[in-house]
Amino acid sequence: RYSTPVNSFGERSNDVGICCTRLILTLPFELKLTTHNGFKSGWGLKGMQYLGNLSDGSGLLVSSFGDRIKENDKVGLLLQLSDADLKIYIFHNERPLGLAFHVSSSYPKPLYPVVSFSSNGKVKISRVQQIPTSLERSPKEFTGVEGNWKIIDYPSHPECIDCKFAISKKSSNVYGLHAHVVNSMNCSLEYDPANDQWKSSPILRTRKGGPPEAMKKEDLICKLIADIQGLEAQGEQHLMIRTSGGDQVRLERFTVPAPQPVTQNIFD
Incomplete structure (x- = not known):
């Protein structure tokens, strides 16, 4: 859990980039944004969550938005805030997955990034220095029979x-x-x-x-x-x-x- 709200930093006034640069050790791993009151243990934590699927912390919202997070994966979030709406873009191992959450109504402030594990684990979180140039979803590439x-x-x-x-x-x-x-x-x-x-x-x-x-x-x-x-x-x-x-x-x-x-x- 970060003690600093993501609303308070960013490369541009309305853009916040958070990059989970490396996952080490235990799976599964979940990445979320939540409010101060949303911090709870286990399934009680309320937030905008990515674990391959999109969920609200306890209920499935979109299945197979991306691949399930594995050890040593890199997951990035780009949070765009304005007076009118909130947008969250997701990147998984440098691949843009596109717009994941778009709230076109008043949203709670401040918001905090959260990383949760089902058992012991380590993660490194850093702020990106440059806003990604491509936000649109990139099709997954396959070879052979896949x-x-x-x-x-x-x-x-x-x-x-x-x-x-x-x-x-x-x-x-x-x-x-x-x-x-x-x-x-x-x-x-x-x-x-x-x-x-x-x-x-x-x-x-x-x-x-x-x-x-x-x-x-x-x-x-x-x-x-x-x-x-x-x-x-x-x-x-x-x-x-x-x-x-x-x-x-x-x-x-x-x-x-x-x-x-x-x-x-x-x-x-």
């Missing part, structure tokens, strides 16, 4: 065109796959370099009901995932899935739209 993909060609089942997949690396040969039609579908994909083949784990799937046509499409996507035998990145923008049943499905990389900032005044 990234966000949508089906553009599925000869056996053209009704599945535009269905989307997200693939993220977990370890050297293991990836996580997420898809959604009516329900969320999640599994792991493991690559075996010995036989140059991929294999999916059992799919975890939520159990909401939906229109028959959508549920049929979801069953087809589940079968496609379960039958994955080959994944091949074709250039930077395309991915080919080959299944044990002989299907070849072509996907194209796409950019996920930026999440909207939180506009509610959480201190009301």
